[in-house]
Amino acid sequence: MSRELFALILLLAPVGCGSDAEPTDPTAPTATPQTPTDPPPTVVPSFAPHVRFKGGAVYANDLARGLELDRDEVCLELGVSDCATEVHKVALGGVDPYDGGVYKPLPEAPVTAPIALDRIAVSACSLRAERDFAAPSSAAFYGALAQGDTSTEARGSVVMALYDRLLLRNPTTAELEAVVGLYDELDGDELPRRWSKLACIAIATTTEAAFY
Amino acid sequence: MPNTTRRLGRRNFLRALGASAAASAAFGLRRRPLAAQPAPDGSPYFLIVLGASGGANLLDSLLARRQSECPATVHAFPDQVVSDIAGTDFRAVDLSFESLGPIPMPFEANQSSFVNKRKDDLMVVTHTGTSVNHAIAQRRAVTGNEAWLGRTLQETVAATYGEGYALPNVYLTEQGFAARGLDDSLPTYAFGETVADPLVWPLALDGRKGIRDAPTADDLQKARALRNDVLDPGSQFEKIFGQAQRLKHWRHQRGAPQAGVEAQGLIDDLILLDEPALLGSYGLTASDDLPALLDKFPDLHTDPFEAQAALAFLLLKNQVSCTVTLAPSLQATINDSQGLDVRNPPIAFDFSHQDHPSAQAFMWRRVMQVADALADLLATVPFGEGSMWDRTLIYFATDFGRTKNKPSGASSFGSGHELNNGSVIMSPLVQGGKVLGGIDDATGFTYGFDRQSGAPVPGTEMSEPDVFAGILQALHVDTAGSGLPDVPAMRRG
Amino acid sequence: MTQPRPTRRRRATGWLALAAGLTVSADAWSIPQATEGLCDVYADTRLCLSGPVSCDTCHLGGPPALNPYGEALHGELPTDAEKDPEVFLSALEDALRATEGYDSDGDGISNLEEIQAGSKPGDAASVPAPPGTCSQEESDVASLPEHGYDTCRTDYAYLLRKVTIDFCGHSPSRADLDAIRTAEDPDGLVDETLKACLDSEHWMGKDGVLWNLANDKIRPIAALKAGDDPGPIPLGDYEDDYALYVYSMIDDHDVREQLTAQFFVKRVDGTQTTYELTNGSPTFFPLTALQTIPREQRVGLLSTRWFLVFFTMFTPIPRTSAAQAYRSYLGFDIAKMEGLQPVNGEPVDYDLKDVQADACAVCHATLDPLSYPFTRYNGLGGGPKYDEDRMDGFTATEGPQIANTPEAGVLLGEPVADLVDWGRVAANSDAFAQNVVRDFWVHLVGDAPTPDEAEAFERLWQDLQVRHTYSVEAMLHDLIRTEAYSVP
Known part of the structure; x- marks a missing residue:
């Protein structure tokens, strides 16, 4: 499919349900953009890239806001303890001063850090998808898919919304095509539900989502 | 399980779990066999760095002096509490205390049973350090004062044996014994992975x-x-x-x-939580070894040091790591379910500033118990024609010694930091039963030894690079070309 | 420069020498005045302008082992310089000059160029940063909205995102980002956001950003906590310390109060956490949480109950307390041999700890006079109190000489009469202002100031002292506008 055609399809696609939110709420979603945005061919890299890890707490806050979940339901290990601020707190750049004597964040991310980050995203994205598929009429992201529309347009609209809400920008055409195309790589049952989770996880665990 | 008040970092988590102690039991069977064992020839050796944080003084353990041997101003014990360990150069102290420094908590510290049991694998290496600063001294205890391009013992062992291990070098403590070395030429996998809390860390393995x-x-x-x-x-x-x-x-x-x-699939091999029903409802299981671990480390759910030791064993047994580093916390660990029960005094061995004899006795007991349990556990794990213990070395790394003097005749006194001391090493790979070097009864200071024969040489001192080299060589690490001294006296055979 | 550059081979020989244990003895290359001497010669270089020069400029990790640059200097110094600091200092400049043209670490950049640029001449991994200027073409590209990040100038969307994350604890909305890209006064929007976020729980609440910056300074232990949610051995309530620390950095308060306050601060929880000044103890019951030092002897965070029971404990000469204060509030870690300013005639060794031994005296000639003003503040064993005659109580265990320990000491080369004086001198020092700004710089930028950022860093801490009258919030409004923070 050509990029132009893809963009045209998106223009005709339904808008994500997130646009129903109160416009006066500064954290509420705005209307989901409908066209990808491609960068110029040349890039001027940062001269002094002072990139920081968001840390577990901020990351989970952003995920909650982006996926319209309550913060305390984003990820609970064994159903009892917050992944970001309790169980994986130190691995994700936090401290444990009173009990563990960890006064400062670890100087480098341990191997478990990206795994723990994935767990948070897997939990939140799975919850979002399960909730939307259980109640398509009030779904935040996946209403169309839950109601059986697995068209490229429907998936493209979801990807646009996920980029808008999780990365605060439009996807590029290449990103849009890649995430939409993931659907075609899946075999077996419940493809819409599975793709919904995976699209969210892939975007929510990019370095762009975890660092700033 | 006692209703302890030791607050783990993720205390809500554990409270919610209400973890309960399992009954002691023999090893459970593994759900699946270990990965194919490498042949003993060329297969790995294992290093456990057991940090005796704060200054573990040899005069309070294997080199204890009797009061009849020393001037009244040199730290020594009543003659009757110091025992000689038959067939070795070691001594042990068995004492009862009414309090741990200012903490009104009676306790007993029996060293002789441990030393008798482990005497064939124990070795003392006398030496004199170069810093009385905790952070620097701990770092030098594992780098030999930057003896080999600034790499640490753990990094060297991981670089030698760790390729193919998921996490070759794991630090269960954040103290100076877990310092990163300076040799960036080592493979990336040689540098350590930090575990903040052994009880919940395995949940981040998948x-x-x-x-x-x-x-x-x-x-x-x-x-x-x-x-x-x-x-x-x-x-x-x-x-x-x-x-x-x-x-x-x-x-x-x-x-x-x-x-x-x-x-x-480590998440199931390493979980130490004792909540099978809850874990099962999430598709998880605790380590099959948990019953055996609770037998050796009954307080592992409340005592961070025991939790470190339990996870250290699982990391080695499951061939996740070839070197692990653990150390008692500098934080107090207290169980007040049945009266005041301090499991770990604040600042560990350095609590000797407050009261030297009781702090040293308490902490020596603590590190000896953990070392003994680890050796017992590793001895049950087949490896080649023997067990994992046959290929493991436990290095009781410490910052430095303590001042040797005391107010004349005093039985309770505080001590400072002292460069002169030595290290305890426990392994079937070293010259068991030996004290390499000696001690001057008149001053309490240790002196050195001949690197070849181990014979004591009064008037000399060994240095940090000697210990560093000797440990690596006992672990069959090739140190040729490193410039390190050859210390055959430290290795067996 | 015609002087030969050491080849890789020579460098390898140096490493082998180190590995063979052929380095000089511990007491030799532990000359505390070395970094000062270096900066006497290179005062205006970025190496010296960017803060305390670290030992690894010349040493491998820390003394005594030398890195290749240290070795080069060693080769130019007279042999007796190892033992005599005066000889060392008098010969240092010549040695420095003689090695300027060398490339000791073999990274292709001469030692002098590295010192001028602020990188380390003995570490091949440390090289001057490339000049961060955009060409016109790059500038045009970077400013395109589709480029995403304007890497050639302040990018207000990037800045807003960082400010919102850092100070409010979450990302801004897409609408906020779109708005600032077209705003007429983006600076005003950023200021407005920062102002609002400085009052957020994420920033100033319990366990918030400011609170956590104090962890390493306060070193809490739950088992020893008194007051609310006490531990099993309640000795003091460190939350009083956190409250004072946070208070000193909000609402245009004077951050020097960390070391000069003769009041306490009570945290009041609620939807919005607030901090209230109080002249009495924030808590009167239980007694284990009671602040007992009389007002005229209070020295901010250096005389709280927690500081005294935890750091001083029973110790006659509380070196741990002094070292902790020196590290936490002035940025000098004596463990790393930073901030060594030996005092003539010291250490005296009033407590007979053999601190006059060569390996000890290197640090104790600074540390002991630094510690004397702490000696009149009791920790455990009688409880926290100020006691002029405290040292007399130690004669039975430490010997009669302990009573001669003076209360007066020396801090940063300046005599101080007592701990109140210590706090005043420390709080007014450049080191304190640098340390305050460095804490925030490292937290917000993510790394310590680079040589290229040294000038901005210097301006910030100097402005904190004068233009901002020690208001952290005012300083932060400037910090977020530095190139390091605001330009992607």
């Missing part, structure tokens, strides 16, 4: 297992591949900031190291 409604492993892999191979490399964010060291490190960690961890 990206999806234990999460309800999570995608399958295959599906998750597809999402990750999309992210790693398409989305990230193509993103403007990565093009702008991709050269940042933090991003490079992150991308590295979520590559082969992460795959190695997840591929082994």
Whole structure:
């Protein structure tokens, strides 16, 4: 499919349900953009890239806001303890001063850090998808898919919304095509539900989502 | 399980779990066999760095002096509490105390049973350090004062034997014994992975297992591949900031190291939580070894040091790591369920500033118990024609010694930091039953030895590089060309 | 420069020498005045302008082992310089000059160029940063909205995102980002956001950003906590310390109060956490949480109950307390041999700890006079109190000489009469202002100031002292506008 055609399809696609939110709420979603945005061919890299890890707490806050979940339901290990601020707190750049004597964040991310980050995203994205598929009429992201529309347009609209809400920008055409195309790589049952989770996880665990 | 008040970092988690102690039991059977064992020839050796934080003084353990042997101003014990260990150069102290310094808590500290049991694997190496600063001295205890391009013992062992291990070098403490070395030429996998809390850390060993409604492993892999191979490399964010060291490190960690961890299914091998029903409802299981671990470390759910030791064993047994580093916390660990029960005084051995004899006795007991349990456990794990213990070395690393003098005749006194001391090493790989060097009864100071024969040489002192070299050589690490001294007296055979 | 550059081979020989244990003895290359001497010669270089020069400029990790640059200097110094600091200092400049043209670490950049640029001449991994200027073409590209990040100038969307994350604890909304890209007064929007976020729980609440910056300074232990949610051995309530620390950095308060306050601060929980000044103890019951030091002897965070029971404990000469204060509030870690300013005639060794031994005296000639003003503040064993005659109580265990320990000491080369004086001198020092700004710089930028950022860093801490009258919030409004923070 050509990029132009893809963009045209998106223009005709339904808008994500997130646009129903109160416009006066500064954290509420705005209307989901409908066209990808491609960068110029040349890039001027940062001269002094002072990139920081968001840390577990901020990351989970952003995920909650982006996926319209309550913060305390984003990820609970064994159903009892917050992944970001309790169980994986130190691995994700936090401290444990009173009990563990960890006064400062670890100087480098341990191997478990990206795994723990994935767990948070897997939990939140799975919850979002399960909730939307259980109640398509009030779904935040996946209403169309839950109601059986697995068209490229429907998936493209979801990807646009996920980029808008999780990365605060439009996807590029290449990103849009890649995430939409993931659907075609899946075999077996419940493809819409599975793709919904995976699209969210892939975007929510990019370095762009975890660092700033 | 006692209703302890030791607050773990994730205390809500554990409170919610209400973890209960399991009955002692023999080893459970593994659900699946260990990976194929490498042949003994060329197969790894294992290093446990057991940090005796704060200054473990040899005059309070294997080199104890009797009052009849020393001037009244040199630290020594009543003659009757010091025993000679038959067939060795060692001594042991068995004492009862009414309090741990200012803490009104009676306790007994019996060393003789441990030393008698382990005498054939115990060795004392006398030496004199170069710093009385905790952080620096701890670092030098594992770098031999930067003896080999600034690399640490653990990094050297991991570089030698750790290729193919998921996490070759694991630090269960954040103290100076877990310092990063300076030799960046070592392979990346040689540098340590820090574990902040052994009880909950294993939950971060798999990206999806234990999460309800999570995608399958295959599906998750597809999402990750999309992210790693398409989305990230193509993103403007990565093009702008991709050269940042933090991003490079992150991308590295979520590559082969992460795959190695997840591929082994470690999340089920290493979980120490004792809540089978709850774990089961999330598709998880505790380590099969938990009953045996609770037998050796009954307080592992409340005592961070025991939790470290339990996880250290599992990391070695499951061939996740070839070197682990643990140390008693500098924080107080207190169980007040049945009166005041201090498991760990604040600042560990350094509590000797407050009261030297009781602090040393208490802490020596603590590290000896953990070392003994680890050796027992490793001896049950077949490896080649023997056991893992046959190929393991426990290095009681410490910062420095303590001042040797005391107010004349005093039985309770505080001590300062002292460069002169020595190290205890426990391993079938070393010259068991030996004190390399000696001690001057008139001053309490240790002196050196001949590196070849181990014969004591009064008037000389060994240094940090000697201990560093001797440990590596006992572990069959090739030190040729390193410039390190050859210390055959420290190794067996 | 015609002087030969050491080849890789020579460098390898140096490493082998180190590995063979052929380095000089511990007491030799532990000359505390070395970094000062270096900066006497290179005062205006970025190496010296960017803060304390670290030992690894010349040493491998820390003394005594030398890195290749240290070795080069060693080769130019007279042999007796190892033992005599005066000889060392008098010969240092010549040695420095003689090695300026060398490339000791073999990274292709001469030692002098590295010192001028602020990188380390003995570490091949440390090289001057490339000049961060955009060409016109690059500038045009970077400013395109589709480029995503304007890497050639302040990028207000990037800045807003960082400010919102750092100070409010979450990302801004897409609408906020879109708005600032077209705003007429983006600076005003950023200021407005920062002002609002400085009052957020994420920033100033319990366990918030400011609170956590104090962890390493306060070193809490739950088992020893008194007051609310006490541990099993309640000795003091460190939350009083956190409250004072946070208070000193909000609402245009004077951050020097960390070391000069003769009041306490009570945290009041609620939807919005607030901090209230109180002249009495924030808590009167239980007694284990009671602040007992009389007002005229209070020295901010250096005389709280927690500081005294935890750091001083029973110790006659509380070196741990002094070292902790020196590290936490002035940025000098004596463990790393930073901030060594030996005092003539010291250490005296009033407590007979053999601190006059060569390996000890290197640090104790600074540390002991630094510690004397802490000696009149009791910790455990009688409880926290100020006691002029405290040292008399130690004669039975430490010997009669302990009573001669003076209360007066020396801090940063300046005599101080007592701990109140210590706090005043420390709080007014450049080191304190640098340390305050460095804490925030490292937290917000993510790394310590680079040589290229040294000038901005210097301006910030100097402005904190004068233009901002020690208001952290005012300083932060400037910090977020530095190139390091605001330009992607």
